[in-house]
Amino acid sequence: MNSEILSVDDVKHIARLAALRIDDEEVQTMRRQLSDILAHFQTLAELDTEGVPPTGHTTDAHSVMRDDEDMPALERDRTLANAPFVDGEFVRVRPVIE
């Protein structure tokens, strides 16, 4: 019902920003679902929020810094144990710059 809010190209662009590959059928489904949800969001426009500070989190905790002390970190072999592709002591990835 609100499928006009986002175009097919909009959805493809957002998917690219999110590094998420979706096929043509998913693009159509997402376009419909996202447009419906975005339409619901419009209800917030009714509220006057002029000058209201945003809430990022709800407690009074502010920037929490610990002392800069050496501490043991996870050992390399345990860190690498979950990596799908490992080369010696490195994680292997596909080329970033071609």
Next chain:
Amino acid sequence: MSVASETQTSARDLRAKYLNGETTAREVALAHLQRIKEVEPRTHAFLTVLDEEDVVTQAQAADQRLENGTASALTGVPFLIKDNISTEGVRTTAASRILDGYVPPFDATVVSRLKEAGAIILGKGNLDEFAMGSSNENSAFTPVVNPWGENRVPGGSSGGAAAAVAAGEAVIALGSDTGGSIRQPASLCGVVGFKPTYGTVSRFGLIAFGSSLDQIGPIARTVADCADTVNTIAGLDPLDSTSLDHKLDFAEYLNRDIDGMRIGVPREYIVDGIEPGVRAAFEKCLTVLEGLGAIVEETSLPLTDHALAVYYIIAPSEASANLSRFDGVKYGMSVDGEPNARESIEATRGSGFGPDAKPRILIGTYALSAGYYDAYYKKAQQVRTLIRREFHDAFQKFDVIATPTSPTVAFELGEKTQDPFQMYLSDVCTIPVNIAGLPGISVPCGLSEELPVGLQILAPQLGDRTALQVAHAYEQSANWNLTPPEPCTD
């Protein structure tokens, strides 16, 4: 003792039996493994059950502590841990294919604290993928079935946790609650679910969904067991910068009466779609609270209607950032054979994330993107401030707020999967609590059409003890003690 009497028990009763020698942690642990074997083919509450050898080792250590006087409240108590909470050496999936094969090299802080207390960990609980969902149907593995009805959802996202406790597969479960994911499934499965004040329990090792909303908490059979669990897992953690340096005794007010307690009932929570049976059960429990001396008054929280929109901007925005770490490089599944890093990340994420995670990632990405940030994310955060103020004002007049936990009882599997918005409405009574960072507890308040209904009690930030006090007073007076009608075995 029969398996049933050892598995349908509270932790406090269990502890009494341990201390008077009526049973041992080993016996109880084995009874739970037996129960799991019997009912899992139907409930699918567990994604991983630990080996008997491992469970028995934990139980024997607990028995030693019970014998030598070093036991704590949770020593020898069988737990299930929701599978978005990291467990060292035990696979942790968040019910997503993208974490296929992932075995955490560390424990979440809550898991370390349970282990130190001598609790027995039985296994990992099924959930909606990355805790995104209200029915557990978004699990990449298999949906959970509510022990109260074979075609009914258990709620979500901690559906495995709630179903396991209801079915006698665990005495207590740890869940996580971002928009109701502890309280709503507890309501739908007839057990107690407690979300403490944001920051009271460390989130270190919880696979993050919405970082400003997420909170770990217990699902149990009694309010007292919830309080004891949070006493064990709460407290400052240097590994979570949002954890609060505030150690309450959560059980402190449990035995106080509620005579003169002021309870507000916001009319906006009696939503249009509320089922008549839920409404009737809720109204009946207000009468019970009045009978205990509480002063129950109707009130209004007009911004409640906007909470859903605020949540469905903030939660996916934070999720889109949190889920960007899943790239198939460091852990989890990885699609090979793509020409470059960018393509391989896109392919991995495209095939690794499920059909409900994807729209949330996209909505969040859109809401945070240049040109839309002010209209969506910033606007939602401003309305979040207004909602907090509204609660703050309400708590000047009332000690606690009482609402139904969910507008419906457990719905049928597949009933709402085609319409995400209908699914979101299932959380309409629980979401405002996370937006404002409040404590909230759901406690069983009867049956409607032979399915459990939940009463939700909300308190101001760090007013957790008062929420537990009211829930406990109601629980003791109403004494529902709901047990599913043994539907779980074939």
